[in-house]
Amino acid sequence: MDPARVSYDVVVVGGGAAGLAAAVAAAGRGARTALVERYGFLGGMATAGMVGTICGLYRATKAGPPEPLNPGFPDLFARRLAAMPGCEPPVRRGRTFVLPYTPFAFMCLADEVTAGAGPLDLYLHAHLTAVERHGERIESVRVTTWERTVELTAQAVVDASGDAVVAYRAGAATETSAPADRQLPSLIFALQQVDTAALGSGARLALLRALATAEQEGKLPKGAANLTLGPSAQPGEVICKLALSGIVEELGPGGDLLTAAEQEGRRRARAVVEFLKSLPLFARAFVSHAAPQVGVRESRRIIGRYQLTRDDVLAGRKFEDAVARASWPIELWAEGQLGALYEYLDDGETYDIPGRCLQSRDVSNLFVAGRCLSATHEALGSARVIGSCLATGEAAGVLAVRRAEEA
Numbered sequence: 001m002d003p004a005r006v007s008y009d010v011v012v013v014g015g016g017a018a019g020l021a022a023a024v025a026a027a028g029r030g031a032r033t034a035l036v037e038r039y040g041f042l043g044g045m046a047t048a049g050m051v052g053t054i055c056g057l058y059r060a061t062k063a064g065p066p067e068p069l070n071p072g073f074p075d076l077f078a079r080r081l082a083a084m085p086g087c088e089p090p091v092r093r094g095r096t097f098v099l100p101y102t103p104f105a106f107m108c109l110a111d112e113v114t115a116g117a118g119p120l121d122l123y124l125h126a127h128l129t130a131v132e133r134h135g136e137r138i139e140s141v142r143v144t145t146w147e148r149t150v151e152l153t154a155q156a157v158v159d160a161s162g163d164a165v166v167a168y169r170a171g172a173a174t175e176t177s178a179p180a181d182r183q184l185p186s187l188i189f190a191l192q193q194v195d196t197a198a199l200g201s202g203a204r205l206a207l208l209r210a211l212a213t214a215e216q217e218g219k220l221p222k223g224a225a226n227l228t229l230g231p232s233a234q235p236g237e238v239i240c241k242l243a244l245s246g247i248v249e250e251l252g253p254g255g256d257l258l259t260a261a262e263q264e265g266r267r268r269a270r271a272v273v274e275f276l277k278s279l280p281l282f283a284r285a286f287v288s289h290a291a292p293q294v295g296v297r298e299s300r301r302i303i304g305r306y307q308l309t310r311d312d313v314l315a316g317r318k319f320e321d322a323v324a325r326a327s328w329p330i331e332l333w334a335e336g337q338l339g340a341l342y343e344y345l346d347d348g349e350t351y352d353i354p355g356r357c358l359q360s361r362d363v364s365n366l367f368v369a370g371r372c373l374s375a376t377h378e379a380l381g382s383a384r385v386i387g388s389c390l391a392t393g394e395a396a397g398v399l400a401v402r403r404a405e406e407a
């Protein structure tokens, strides 16, 4: 039996920060919009990856209060999120500001904004499985939900899948860095019953050194010391970010990178926690929850009509077709280093993301938002943060509506 067909002006695939913003922007302009998400909640890395802080919402500068970079959906969403239980107003981190939030609050707010967004149909537990393309246009996308298969016809499509799955299935130009050159994935997990009052910056540093020594001495699995301890607003809680180095190196022929990362991440997390428990501050610590999926910083990207470069970012380049402003440093989590390396723009400087980075080079009604936008590996190290994903999402939604109106 042929699947049911439902017709839309705009179909957005992927309900992470970028897809959420794109769908709300499109529906808010009256376009009949579908938002397709494979999980049972929205947020993508922001929720399923348990990220916990939104970066890239405010101008990066050494002094002064937080200044929103993109006044539309990103700023409105951030203000509402900051007022949710367990969330906080923006806090300064060195030269930048971040907005701390809980993944549950993000999901709930995403439910609220999609429910109030106009003609928007939300498909949760819905996987994109095929794309129908005729010539330079995508005609429809096929989606399998838990109970049926539906063909969603579209005047314009936004690929906000993080992995450029629409573009890939449509045969549009995409690129990926070689696995060993990609940014490292990380597993994020929460520890409870830590003596956080005694865990000052000195204690943290000593602890990271102890982990590195234990790894060198073979007391921890290789790579287990690549740990960052993040603060939490909840007493006794510490958010751990374990960067998963060495996975590609150990992958056997035909092995699947993400499968290996998921399993190895949990193995290393357990070993790290066992080690930490030998220290007085962590004696009663346990893992209360871990992200349902390993956090992926970089995968496939669309080749658009322009590719954002490292030089564009660091030079604070402006474009006539600017659709979003950004100023987060280039943040790279690479093999062979502990933690991230940062390259900053000049103090207070911003760069533009041009609309051409959100438009497929060779499919006329395909737009892209979020971490699969058209950018080089280095430029993506800045443009992938959630604040920028919200901004490119909103912009892609608007571009898609315009294309649908022309059709």
Ligand SMILES: Cc1cc2nc3c(=O)[nH]c(=O)nc-3n(C[C@H](O)[C@H](O)[C@H](O)COP(=O)(O)OP(=O)(O)OC[C@H]3O[C@@H](n4cnc5c(N)ncnc54)[C@H](O)[C@@H]3O)c2cc1C
Binding pocket: 013, 014, 015, 016, 017, 018, 019, 036, 037, 038, 039, 042, 043, 044, 045, 046, 049, 051, 052, 053, 054, 055, 056, 126, 127, 128, 129, 160, 161, 162, 163, 165, 185, 186, 187, 188, 241, 294, 295, 296, 297, 369, 370, 371, 372, 384, 385, 386, 387, 389
């Ligand atoms: C470990 C880690 C730490 C990070 N820390 C920070 C931080 O502190 N602050 C910050 O701002 N940024 C941080 N980032 C970056 C940021 O979280 C992501 O780049 C951003 O959230 C990406 O948003 P997105 O909407 O583009 O993609 P994603 O969040 O990946 O969303 C894509 C969505 O598409 C869905 N999808 C994919 N394929 C399909 C399919 N076939 N069918 C249906 N749905 C599909 C996915 O389920 C997902 O919901 C971090 C990233 C990682 C991995």
